[in-house]
Amino acid sequence: MALLEVSDLRTSFHTRGGVVRAVDGVSFTLDKGETLGIVGESGSGKSVTCYSLMKLIPEPPGRIESGTAFFDGQDLLQMSPKQLRKIRGNRISMIFQDPMTSLNPYLRISTQLIEALRIHTNIDKKAALKKAIEALEEVGIPGAAQRVNQYPHEFSGGMRQRVMIAMALITEPDLLIADEPTTALDVTVQAQILDIIKERQNRLGTAVILVTHDLGVVAGTCDKVNVMYGGKLMESGTAEQVFYNAIHPYTRSLQKTIPSLQAKGENLYTIAGLPPDVSKPIHGCAFYPRCPYPKTGAPEGDRPQLVDAGDGHCFADCRFCDSSAPIETVLPQKDAGDLAGEELA
Amino acid sequence: MSDHSETAVLADEPVPPPTEASEIAAEELEEGSSLWRDAWQRLRRNKLALASLFIFLAICLFCVAGPWFSPYNADAQDLFLGAVGPSWAHPFGTDTLGRDLMVRVMEGGRISLLVGLVATMVALLIGVMYGAVAGYLGGKVDSAMMRFVDLLYALPFTIFVILLMVAFGRSLWLIFVAIGAIEWLTTARIVRSGVLGLKKQEFVEAANSLGFSHMRIIVRHLIPNVLGPVIVVATLTVPAVMLLEAFLSFLGLGVQPPDASWGVLINEGQQNMEIFPWMLIFPAFFFALTLFCLNFLGDGLRDALDPKSAKD
Numbered sequence: 122m123a124l125l126e127v128s129d130l131r132t133s134f135h136t137r138g139g140v141v142r143a144v145d146g147v148s149f150t151l152d153k154g155e156t157l158g159i160v161g162e163s164g165s166g167k168s169v170t171c172y173s174l175m176k177l178i179p180e181p182p183g184r185i186e187s188g189t190a191f192f193d194g195q196d197l198l199q200m201s202p203k204q205l206r207k208i209r210g211n212r213i214s215m216i217f218q219d220p221m222t223s224l225n226p227y228l229r230i231s232t233q234l235i236e237a238l239r240i241h242t243n244i245d246k247k248a249a250l251k252k253a254i255e256a257l258e259e260v261g262i263p264g265a266a267q268r269v270n271q272y273p274h275e276f277s278g279g280m281r282q283r284v285m286i287a288m289a290l291i292t293e294p295d296l297l298i299a300d301e302p303t304t305a306l307d308v309t310v311q312a313q314i315l316d317i318i319k320e321r322q323n324r325l326g327t328a329v330i331l332v333t334h335d336l337g338v339v340a341g342t343c344d345k346v347n348v349m350y351g352g353k354l355m356e357s358g359t360a361e362q363v364f365y366n367a368i369h370p371y372t373r374s375l376q377k378t379i380p381s382l383q384a385k386g387e388n389l390y391t392i393a394g395l396p397p398d399v400s401k402p403i404h405g406c407a408f409y410p411r412c413p414y415p416k417t418g419a420p421e422g423d424r425p426q427l428v429d430a431g432d433g434h435c436f437a438d439c440r441f442c443d444s445s446a447p448i449e450t451v452l453p454q455k456d457a458g459d460l461a462g463e464e465l466a
Numbered sequence: 467m468s469d470h471s472e473t474a475v476l477a478d479e480p481v482p483p484p485t486e487a488s489e490i491a492a493e494e495l496e497e498g499s500s501l502w503r504d505a506w507q508r509l510r511r512n513k514l515a516l517a518s519l520f521i522f523l524a525i526c527l528f529c530v531a532g533p534w535f536s537p538y539n540a541d542a543q544d545l546f547l548g549a550v551g552p553s554w555a556h557p558f559g560t561d562t563l564g565r566d567l568m569v570r571v572m573e574g575g576r577i578s579l580l581v582g583l584v585a586t587m588v589a590l591l592i593g594v595m596y597g598a599v600a601g602y603l604g605g606k607v608d609s610a611m612m613r614f615v616d617l618l619y620a621l622p623f624t625i626f627v628i629l630l631m632v633a634f635g636r637s638l639w640l641i642f643v644a645i646g647a648i649e650w651l652t653t654a655r656i657v658r659s660g661v662l663g664l665k666k667q668e669f670v671e672a673a674n675s676l677g678f679s680h681m682r683i684i685v686r687h688l689i690p691n692v693l694g695p696v697i698v699v700a701t702l703t704v705p706a707v708m709l710l711e712a713f714l715s716f717l718g719l720g721v722q723p724p725d726a727s728w729g730v731l732i733n734e735g736q737q738n739m740e741i742f743p744w745m746l747i748f749p750a751f752f753f754a755l756t757l758f759c760l761n762f763l764g765d766g767l768r769d770a771l772d773p774k775s776a777k778d
Contacts, residue, residue, distance in 0.1 A: 205680060210675060215672070217671065217672055222667045223668035223669050223671075223672045224669055226773065227771075227772075228687075237678075240677060272773040283671070289676075322553060
């Protein structure tokens, strides 16, 4: 049985401007020790998906409309706040985007590291502190025994993110949700942080959900990838499937935006237009207005469902554009011919 | 473990062997709440605040213990003596009824300090909890709670006190209640606005994601972050409360003769200011000195409570 089985998750925000369907029917599964990458533009529902799993959506205005999220046989979405508190920080932990604000400035690192441990396990203070120091050492903080008594402002951004990782993993959770853990950090530190997450994951057998809009990060670290757009999955599959055999026009467009894959001296590729306004009803494919492929029909009806293209590689079958048209994707295409055939089928 | 870490940052810090240090750390932790202990460490380095603390404690001691060592009784009148200036027998002089002013300043100080500190404590306790809960819960609960605060703000203070006096009779405790009930409103507003800003920060979300209860988040994570402004308010509240007490006494609603408070003594002194200046000077001096000390102390405490102000 999969560690996490999410099906038909729908989360909306009831605002004055209407109902914003931030997550609109997302399903995926995650096994023990696996890494799932969720990619997409800002506002595509990546973070809301994760927050919904932890039930950290502020209610109101947010509301989880429907869906199930079975974590180790229990539905997270049906749990009482008390049950949830036992899971949060203990079996599912989270790392946040901005390490500068995700530590309490008024408490020592030791206090913050120990707090989670002491709440979830029967451990005495001394043992907890020892464990906290070990946890800091494991994420590569030199002089951990001294550093543990310092305050967050005495740490740099990269160091703070390491502390956050140590804090999230100190209870050895089964699932780690990392919500853009490297976005606020500079590039060299990004690589270190990802290395550490990877290393800790291998050691502890933790499953990881990595939310990012950096496709390079996904390619390097993830087993599975979900591509989200307008609150729905556009494409999902193994990292290889999604990267080398991308089917959906949106995934292909995203790939084109990777700067390192573009020739030097050229303007960076951007996807024209804006992400869809999910507070308004969307007919047909949400990506239609921005789709670079020749259009074959006007979008109508419901948003396209995910269909399996084989081997668990799913994509939202849009049928409103001619994606068999020549694609100038820069990634090496393994079976471009097959792809086109599959999509037309 | 990755070894491409930011060792350079630490280069200037001596690094003792880790085992030893972890023992030290464990010992330090045993001593409990690190926030207050650290604050005390930092406060000790602030000369002005420390001096203020000692002067303030000295004033408290003077007022509390003083009357036991004085040969005079605060309400013992000596009408033949009348008002005389400071002398060896009466270091602060006597008032128009021949009562020893030093004992009266001590006795008055007991009441003024008690009212000032207790009412402020009550106000802070209620205000901080109320404001933090309102700010943290937000939404409709917050609106309802803050409208209640507005309602109390609108209530005329004097009428409120008179009503209390009529209903429960006159007592010192009622003054605490009345003053506390008014003064917590400002604290609640300040704390609420602080918490509203703080709860958007990721460390609150992180605390939530680690499975902490709401109460724990409010008490351990949010309130320490708003203590800075609260302390400043508190140091301003103490004198305000003392003045309120003097005002109530003046209206006949507070401390009644022959009992005295600094407010009452200053009021009496002010009436005889031109003929018997010592009657104003001594109580006013103690009043002012106390307020000075509390202000410096509050300022120092605010800096001490903020880990970022530490120079170590």
